[in-house]
Amino acid sequence: MLDAASIWKSFDGVEVLRDVSLTVRQGECLVLLGPSGSGKSTLLRCLNLLEPVSSGSIVFDGTEIANTPRGQVAKVRQRIGMVFQNFELFQHLSALDNIALAPIRVRNVSPDRAREQARTLLDRVHLPDKADSFPDELSGGQQQRVAIARALAMEPALMLYDEPTSALDPEMVGEVLAVMQDLAETGMTSVVVTHELGFARRVADHVVFMDGGQVAHRASAASFFGDKAPERVERFLSRMPA
Ligand SMILES: Nc1ncnc2c1ncn2[C@@H]1O[C@H](COP(=O)(O)OP(=O)(O)O)[C@@H](O)[C@H]1O
Numbered sequence: 361m362l363d364a365a366s367i368w369k370s371f372d373g374v375e376v377l378r379d380v381s382l383t384v385r386q387g388e389c390l391v392l393l394g395p396s397g398s399g400k401s402t403l404l405r406c407l408n409l410l411e412p413v414s415s416g417s418i419v420f421d422g423t424e425i426a427n428t429p430r431g432q433v434a435k436v437r438q439r440i441g442m443v444f445q446n447f448e449l450f451q452h453l454s455a456l457d458n459i460a461l462a463p464i465r466v467r468n469v470s471p472d473r474a475r476e477q478a479r480t481l482l483d484r485v486h487l488p489d490k491a492d493s494f495p496d497e498l499s500g501g502q503q504q505r506v507a508i509a510r511a512l513a514m515e516p517a518l519m520l521y522d523e524p525t526s527a528l529d530p531e532m533v534g535e536v537l538a539v540m541q542d543l544a545e546t547g548m549t550s551v552v553v554t555h556e557l558g559f560a561r562r563v564a565d566h567v568v569f570m571d572g573g574q575v576a577h578r579a580s581a582a583s584f585f586g587d588k589a590p591e592r593v594e595r596f597l598s599r600m601p602a
């Protein structure tokens with residue numbers, strides 16, 4: 361589904377990604393771990409063309425997208441859902457309208473049909489009775505689940521999550537991870553930046569550990585957590601909450 365090869369990215373001459381490669385097969389979940397500043401968000405932003413790469417190849421669903429002309433970027437990005445740490449919902453729209461907006465505007469789905477699909481998605485993220493709630497009437501965990509539903513409304517082939525639970529109170533982390541796990545288990549291909557090791561252990565097929573803009577370690581989840589990892593990785597893991 362996604363094959364990124366030798367991605368380099370610099371900002372003003374400072375190299376932030378150095379020769380990063382990763383592959384995600386259809387239906388797989390890849391978890392990206394690594395310390396703050398290691399380039400995880402930049403990598404996700406490059407993968408969905410929010411940032412141009414300096415060099416490298418990104419093959420998404422059989423098509424090279426790394427050098428997509430500006431005018432066609434939006435078209436590619438429609439097929440890649442992205443969920444951010446801070447939800448980024450439209451504050452002036454209800455949960456239902458947040459979800460229905462892009463299908464109506466971008467995919468020319470009829471408003472009735474888009475709202476019907478939005479209701480189905482609200483069920484999917486376990487918020488069937490929040491259609492008419494505005495973001496400021498929802499908890500962080502609920503807002504993030506609406507944000508996931510909004511991304512799903514475009515029927516993406518790939519979901520990217522950038523620390524989706526890092527801004528949440530601890531008691532809300534589980535409800536968001538449960539939705540992500542359910543999606544992964546029902547076949548959604550995903551790349552997840554998270555510090556939730558339990559999620560990585562339970563849900564990831566593969567784990568990539570980034571450090572200093574490079575892939576420092578990669579393994580199947582079973583091997584990543586089961587076998588001895590490089591010293592740098594062991595030190596990182598030992599400092600994380602259980
Ligand atoms: N738009 C930008 N301009 C300049 N430097 C940036 C920009 N975005 C990220 N960086 C730098 O790139 C490095 C990696 O950042 P980031 O991808 O956010 O790491 P992570 O998500 O792993 O914490 C950091 O040193 C950060 O300061």
Ligand SMILES: [Mg+2]
Binds near residue numbers: 400401402522523
């Ligand atoms: Mg980040």
